[in-house]
Amino acid sequence: MGSCFSSASLKNQASSERKECEEEIQVCVERGDDGLSPDEKRRIASLYSHRGNKGLNQDAAILCKGYGTEEGLFCGVFDGHGTSGHTVSRVVRDYLHALLLGERNALLLSQEDDGFTDSTDTSSTDGEEVLDEWKEACINAFKTMDEELKVRPNLDCSFSGTTAVSVIKQGEDLIIANLGDSRAVMGTVSEEGHLEAIQLTTDLKPSVPQETERIRKSNGRVFALEREPHIQRVWLPDEDFPGLAMARALGDFQLKNYGIISVPQVAHRRVTSRDMLIVLATDGVWDALSNEEVVSIVWSTETNEDASKTLVEAARNAWKSKFPSAKVDDCTAACLFFQEERQELLLPTVQDK
Numbered sequence: 001m002g003s004c005f006s007s008a009s010l011k012n013q014a015s016s017e018r019k020e021c022e023e024e025i026q027v028c029v030e031r032g033d034d035g036l037s038p039d040e041k042r043r044i045a046s047l048y049s050h051r052g053n054k055g056l057n058q059d060a061a062i063l064c065k066g067y068g069t070e071e072g073l074f075c076g077v078f079d080g081h082g083t084s085g086h087t088v089s090r091v092v093r094d095y096l097h098a099l100l101l102g103e104r105n106a107l108l109l110s111q112e113d114d115g116f117t118d119s120t121d122t123s124s125t126d127g128e129e130v131l132d133e134w135k136e137a138c139i140n141a142f143k144t145m146d147e148e149l150k151v152r153p154n155l156d157c158s159f160s161g162t163t164a165v166s167v168i169k170q171g172e173d174l175i176i177a178n179l180g181d182s183r184a185v186m187g188t189v190s191e192e193g194h195l196e197a198i199q200l201t202t203d204l205k206p207s208v209p210q211e212t213e214r215i216r217k218s219n220g221r222v223f224a225l226e227r228e229p230h231i232q233r234v235w236l237p238d239e240d241f242p243g244l245a246m247a248r249a250l251g252d253f254q255l256k257n258y259g260i261i262s263v264p265q266v267a268h269r270r271v272t273s274r275d276m277l278i279v280l281a282t283d284g285v286w287d288a289l290s291n292e293e294v295v296s297i298v299w300s301t302e303t304n305e306d307a308s309k310t311l312v313e314a315a316r317n318a319w320k321s322k323f324p325s326a327k328v329d330d331c332t333a334a335c336l337f338f339q340e341e342r343q344e345l346l347l348p349t350v351q352d353k
Contacts, residue, residue: 001101002066005029005047006093029063045075048308049332050316052284058085058162059282059332060093068101073169075334079182079282081249082160082242088149088251089162096145096164100177103137103144127173131268134168134175138266142179146250146262159242161251164264165201165280167336172271174278176200177264180246182282187295189274195299195347197291200278202265204248207232211247215259234260271338278336284329285311288318292348298335299347307335 029045051057058080067074074097080089142164149157163180176184178201186198206212206222212232215222221235225243233243234255244255250262279294289297289311297314301307312331319328 001068001098002064002070002072004062004064004097006060006062029065043304043337045073045334045336046305046308047075047332047334048312049330050312052330053327054329056086057330058089059284059330060089060162061280061332061334062093062097063334064097067097067168068104068170071169071171073336074100074166075280075336076164076166077182077280077282077332077334078162078164079180079284079330079332080160080162081244081246082157082252084156084160085162087155088157088160091149091152091155092145092162092164092250095148096141096166099141099144100137100166100168103140104134107133107137127268127270130170130173131175131266134268135266138175138177138264142177142250142262142264149251150253157251158254159252161249163246163282164250167278167280169271169336174269174271176267176269178202178204178266179248179250179262179264181205182280183286184278184280185291185294186269186275187277187279187299188272189276195276195295197295197348199291200267200269203283203286204246204265205232206234206245206247208247211259214261215247218257218259220255220258220260234258273339275338277338279311279333280336281311281315281333282330284319284331285315285333287329288315288322288331293318296347304335304337307337308333311335 045063047061047063049057049059049061060078062076064074066072076093076096078089078092080086163182165178165182165184167184168175181203183203184200186200187195188198190196204211206215212222215234219237221237222232224232231245233245235241235243244252248261252260277298279298294311297311298307301310311333315331316328
């Protein structure tokens, strides 16, 4: 499947889980011929995570090179919650990418057995066909991941779980799968030469009308507490508990009968010469910075290698400025770059959140 990079791969294998959850992580992946020196290689991706002030870092992230094809990539960002959230996010980080590829390969074999021909090079196929194939693989893989969490020894996911936002790149095709309130945003160039921020995912929160309707039809309750009227949460039918701030998640099995689902939203986009970058990040970043601020910060960073760290540090500073009485959330970002040459671009107009 190629090489995978995550927080775990940077740690001493003897390190405790607690130490892993507390430390910062930074990963950079390079594009270039093996004959080039490290300084000559073009950086194509970086990951960075920083623990907030709430305890263990419950975020996790991974990037896999050679995913499905030699030039394929998988990138995922996961934001755990609940008592075991730090463990759930890392289990999903370690297994989901393999489940996705396994489901995709199984579908290809099934098509061959039925007399259909296909190729793992999706760059020449119709976008709708690519979406249909990967959507089925994503839905199946997320379902399997959820089932494995439920039976995993020594891991109680009754009221613990994780979000999952991932991008799969096969040729020029991008498949974006999202579950929860982490987010993917693309930086693309307009016809006028401006760098624009395009949100590729929906924040799947209880406040989204379709999500609210599904939860209430399943006898779950959705309401906000008086002390935080801007945050809609999911509650059990007869108890003011647990107050989950997202409508879809892996884990959280005590809420699965009340409208919380593990079915991802899946979308397709074909990369063009105008598309510069994608940022995947947990809500610790998006709660503090707008989409426009994020793509501006990433594009303005001197090197791609430092982009994710610069972004996370900017988000942490914004937290301290905008929410001085609140504890800073865990912040994790993954930045993927599509073009080898930097361009001089007009940055997007930044509006206050």
